[in-house]
Amino acid sequence: MKKLLSLLMAATMLIFVLAGCTQSGTTPEPTKAPEGTKAPAETEGPGQQTELTTITLPTYRSGEDVGARFFIPQVERFNKEYEGRFKIVIEESPSNTHTDRIKQLALQDRLPAVFQVSDSKWVEDYLIANKKLYNLKDWIESKPELKKLFIKDSLDFCTKEDGGVYALPLTVLRPTGLYYNSDLIKPEGSLTSMTWEEFSDFLGDQKISYQTAEGGWTVNLILTAILGSLEGGPEVLRAGVSNKITDFNTPLFIEAFTILQNSFLKNGWSGAIGATYPDAANAFYSKQTAILPDGTWIIDKINDPTDWANGFDGSKVVGDYYPGNVAIANPCVYDWMMPANLPENEKELALAFFEFINRPEEIEAFILAEGGIAPNLEYSESFKTELAKNKLLSDFANNANPDMTYVPYFHDAIDASLFTGDFSNFLVYLYNGSWTPEQFAQELTKSAQGQ
Amino acid sequence: MRGQTASELPGRALGKFKSIKNHRKITLFWIYVFLIPSLAIFLLFYLMPILTVLITSFTEWDGFNTPKFIGLDNYIKLFKSSVFLESLRNLLGWSIIAATVHVGYGVLVAFILFRKPFGWKITQTVFMIPNVISVAAWAMIYKYFFRNDIGILNTFLRIFNPNIQINWFFEAPYAFWAITLTWVFYAVVVTLIVMGDMMAIPQSVHEAAIVDGANSWQMTWRIHLPLCRNAIGTGVIASVTARIAMYESIFLTTNGAGNTMNIPVILVRSVMDSNYGYANTNAVIMLIVGILSLWIVNKAFRMNERIY
Amino acid sequence: MNIIKKILSRLFMYFIMLFTITISIFPILWVIMSSFKTNGEIMSGPFVLPAEVNFNAYVYLFQKYDFLTFTINSLLVSFIPTLLSVLFFSMGAYVIAKYDFPGKNLFFGLFVVTLLVPAHSRTQPIFSLITNLNLYNTKTGLALVYLSGGLAMSMFILKNTFQSIPNELNDAAYLDGASFIRTFFTINLPLAKNGMITSGVLMFLANWNEFYYANLLISSSANRTLPVVTILFNSMFSYNYTNTFAALTVVVLPGIIFYGLAQRQVQESLASTSVKG
Structure with a gap:
């Protein structure tokens, strides 16, 4: 009996193998690396010379990723617009391995015609x-309407010493602020008009969703904002993006750590030590804390009742920026890129795609889906009415002001390993008060300098 | 056993004497043929990585551009860093625990299961489960196990001493033991290896022992344990090597806090900073420590000598 | 006196077994239980039973993902390489265990240190090998990579297994005029079944749960394997523990059941061989 069973299993296996072979034999497409394939368009009538250009685009903004909700329909709109001429096929590339995949494809000279990768x-x-990378300069110069929309800092960052522009500059900036629960605190006007001291007094016994593990994301945001509000802080952060900070034994950092520690001791919630981002967020969604520092990408999550507990109500949440009138945004990133030496048809596709996603209506759709501001775009009336319907998005739009200081993230200004490693580990000691800010600065410096 | 033919051996051996030399050649040929598949897998999947690691450990390298030769700088930097010395100390501690408590537990379970008590099959099957649970699940389990406020471990300890406050994740020396607890009892591989050896013990050995009047624990001590020497040695090598490469247990619990660094943690951090040269220096040290411990265990357990 | 000793030794045995079962089964029970809880319930009461049992997470998974295809893919890329690897590594381990020849220690040392080759250094050579063979995004490519996974561990186990087979058997076979190949296949392999299954099971389970290369080398959902689903629900800012643990349950349970069945098979086959011996 057992013998028979195993024989049967072996036979089934064999059939699977054979089936697998024939499958890959008859459909050559899946065996292809992500490079362009030319195929005659089915929709074209006889005699017409246009051919369909298809590319595959590996993207993490697909599948279960929060970014998929906007991005996948956007690609579909593009495909529809250029039906018969261009087609982008989405290839799911989960974020865990997306960066590795792009790097490996680059080494093999098999980069997809358009791509995003986060490692600047x-x-x-x-x-x-x-x-x-393809130099976008001439193309950008030939599109004055588009060029106007680019954020200047971003365009400057993407323009390199040789004058070439090697990544598509941003048109939308998504400043990160914080969320507060108006059931628990009711500030008059925006928090941005307060100093950190006033903010702490105002909070009283209410707590902030701090976390120390995995780089202490929410702590990192508050620390960034504190640094941004101090004299000389914004400059240090901006400089740190290209030249990582390794010396924290400065009056600036010690002052920032002091403010941070005061906030920990007075407004830190009890579960912060060892907490990861989900713990911190969950504390907010269950009314244990009044404040959750985070970006606009979680708006859908706030409005989704699945995780509400303890009488939490997403409609009572208000979006705002930080005390000291600071918002966090880093325009110095490489967003969309295309490889050099693409075949002509793929180059046309890539450029058409870049232009498509920066059409005013697409930019507006993006902001409505994921938040952000397009400083150089004249918004349409329909956009403004739609925006007003989304409470949190309009909160962020209304609380932004021309005097606000924009600073890049603290974690972009230090080494990646320091952020998730010792910065995160040492936060515990700052949090429970066993280290002074000076000690924290010293230990962090030691670690950053590899002693 | 099949060795019964032994009495016929001498006569036949004489007849074959002349072909022995020829036979050796043929045997040698087949030995290398048999090694080809394993060797091919090694060459395809491991040779390049090992060579890259060895060569670039002497360079400054971002992983993509041409490496820059800097001599022994990486090694000097490594040996001067306090984190590395801390890692070596921890590794020594963990290796000793692995070779004694961890392997000991695995062997104990193997001996128990070998007696086939009620429920031995289910025990053997479920013992494998911890090996197949993903990192994401372990991360959560460790977190709730070791937490100070609501963690299981402290709740349990408070039965004995209600005032206990231990932060397992970042306080030395507790952090070291927290990491140890994540693996010390999960010894299924050792159990399987040792059980395999016990099952291979010829029935005649058992029978002889029973005739000699040995009771069951005497049998375990005097017969099973010595006969499983090779398996236990193998278990020690496997578990010590696993300590050298241990990363996730640390990353998911202390992430190096509370003096719990290990070489792979330094390595991964260097990779995060695109410092591949330095990362590979750490990798070379891991390889050397691995070969060294292999050699030591081999000698200690006399593993190249045959048992039967 | 003897009776007390016996009872104590029994008690000790069952205590150890109970402890082993508890620490082993606890993680999977926790995962299964958590798949029926909301994110909030998991985090605020990690050891409390779910408030209500519903299969929403499972329904979502099975509706959204083609589990049949994924399972077939997983079986193919886990099982076939395991079969080949067991054979290959058995051949290698056999000669190392049974014969003395130049380079023996070198080869064994090389095979063993593969356990310590850091993952980051393997990514690039493997990716380049697979793309150059034009096997990117194919099950064959992934299966090829999985051939290599258990090299060190299998060498440990199989070398040890072959060493425990009495050498007289080989001597006798030689005197009987059996060829090298026949000695290996008809005398040694049947007796090494136990070690082969142990290393096979370890390799199969490792392949069955592997997701890094499954993710990196596969890009179309027609070729995806099961474990990839388990990592989709947790990224930097989005987390859905309920779905993660449901996916994990769906992936891990079949592996364990397979292991249980294989284990049973070994035990039965061993019982029969030892009677003959």
Whole structure:
């Protein structure tokens, strides 16, 4: 009996193998690396010479990712607009391995015709240094309408020493602020008009969703905002993006750590030590804390009742920026890129796609879906009415003001390993008061300098 | 056993004497043929990584551009860093625990299961489960197990001493033991290896022992344990090597806080900073420590000598 | 006196077994239980039973993902390489265990240190190998990579297994005029079944749960394997523990059941061989 069973299993296996072979034999497409394939368009009538250009686009903004909700329909709109001429096929590339995938494809010279990758340092040191990217300068110059929309800092950042522009500059900035629960605190007007001291007094016994683990994301945001509000802080953060900060034994950092520690001791919630982002967020969604520092990408999550507990009501949440009139945003990133030496038809597709996603109506749709501001775009009336319907998005729009200081994230200004490693580990000691700010600064410096 | 033919051996051996030399050649040929598949897998999947690691450990390298040769700088930097010395100390501690408590537990379970008590099959099957649970699940389980306020461990300890406050994740020396607890009892591989050896013990050995009047624990001590020497040695090598490469247990609990660094943690942090040269220096040290411990265990357990 | 000793030793045995079962089964029970809880319930009361049992997470998973295809893919890329690897590594381990030849220690040392080759250094050579063979996004490519996974561990186990087979058997076979190949296949392999299944099971389970290369080398959902689903619900800012743990349950349970069945098979086959011996 057992023998028979195992024989049967072996036979089934064999059939699977054979089926697998024939499958890959008859459909050549899945065996192809993500490179362009030319195929005659079915929709074209006889005699017409236009051919359909298809590319595959590996993206993490697909599948279960929060970004998929906007991005996948956007690609569909593009495909519809250029039906018969261009087609982008989405390839799910979960965020855990997306960066590795793009890096490996780059080494094999198989980069997809358009792509995004989050490792700026690698883009600079490898892709740009080795001339692997297409220079968008001429194209941008030929599109004055589009050029007008680009954020200046971003355009400057993407423009390199040789004058070339190697990544598509941003048109939308998504400043990160914080959320508070108006059931628990009711400030008059925006929090941005307060100093950190006033903010702490105002909070009283109410807590902030701090977390120490995994880089202490929410702590990192508050620390960034504190640094941004101090004299000389914004400059230090901005400089740190390209030259990582390794010395924290400065009056600036010690003052910032002191403010942070005061906030920990007075407004830190009890579960913060060892907490990860989900713990911190969950504390907010169950009314244990009044404040959750985070970006606009969680708006859908706030409005989703699945995780509400203890009488939490998402409609009572208000979006705002930080005391000291600070918002966090980093325009110095490489967003969309395309490789150099693409075949002509794929180049046309890539440029058409870049232009498409920066059409005013697409920019507005993006902001309505994921938040942000397009400083150089004249918003349409329909956009304004739609925006007003989304409470949190309009909160962020209304609380932004022309005097606000924008600073890049603290974690972009230090080494990645320091952020998730010792910065995160040492936060515990700052949090429970066993280290002074000076000690914290010293230990962090030691670690950053590899002693 | 099949060795019964032994009495016929001498006569036949004489007849074959002349072909022995020829036979050796043929055997040698087949030995290398048998090694080809394993060797091919090694060459395809491991040779390049090992060579890259060795060579670039002497360079400054971002992983993508041409490496820059800097001699022994990475090694000097490594040996001077206090984190590395801390890692070596921890590794020594963990290796000793692995070779004694961890392997000991695995062997104990193997001996118990070998007696086939009620429920031995289910025990053997479920013992494998911890090996197949993903990192994401372990991360959560560790977190709720070790937390100071509501963690299971402290809740349990407070039965004995209600005032206990231990932060397992960042306080030395507790952090070291927190990490130890994540693996010390999960010894299914050792159990399987040792059980395999016990099952291979010829029936005649058992029978002889029973005739000699050995009771069951005497049998375990005097017969099973010595006969499983190779398996236990193998278990020690496997578990010590696993300590050298141990990353996730640390990353998911202390992430190096409370003096719990290990070489792979330094390595991964260097990779995060695109410092591949330095990362690979750490990798070379891991390889050397691995070969060294292999050699030591081999000698200690006399593993190249045959048992039967 | 003897009776007390016996009872004590029994008690000790069952205590150890109970402890082993508890620490082993606890993680999977926790995962299964959590798949029926909301995120909030998991975090605020990690050890409390779910308030209500519903299968929403499972319904979502099975509606959204083609589990049949994923399971077939997983079986193919886990099982076939495991079969080949067990054979290959058995051949290698056999000669290392049974014969003395030049380079023996070198080869064994090389095979063993593969356990310590850091993952980051393997990514690039493997990716380049697979793309150059034009096997990117194919099950064959992934299966090829999975051939290599258990090299060190299998060498440990199989070398040990072959060493425990009495050498007289080989001597006798030689005197009987059996060829090298026949000695290996008809005398040694049947007796090494136990070790082969142990290393096979370990490799199969490792392949069955592997998601890094499954993710990196596969890009179309037609070729995806099961474990990839388990990592989709947790990224930097989005988390859905309920779905993660439901996915984990769906992936891990079949692996464990398979292991249980294989284990049973070994035990039965061993019982029969030892009677003959």
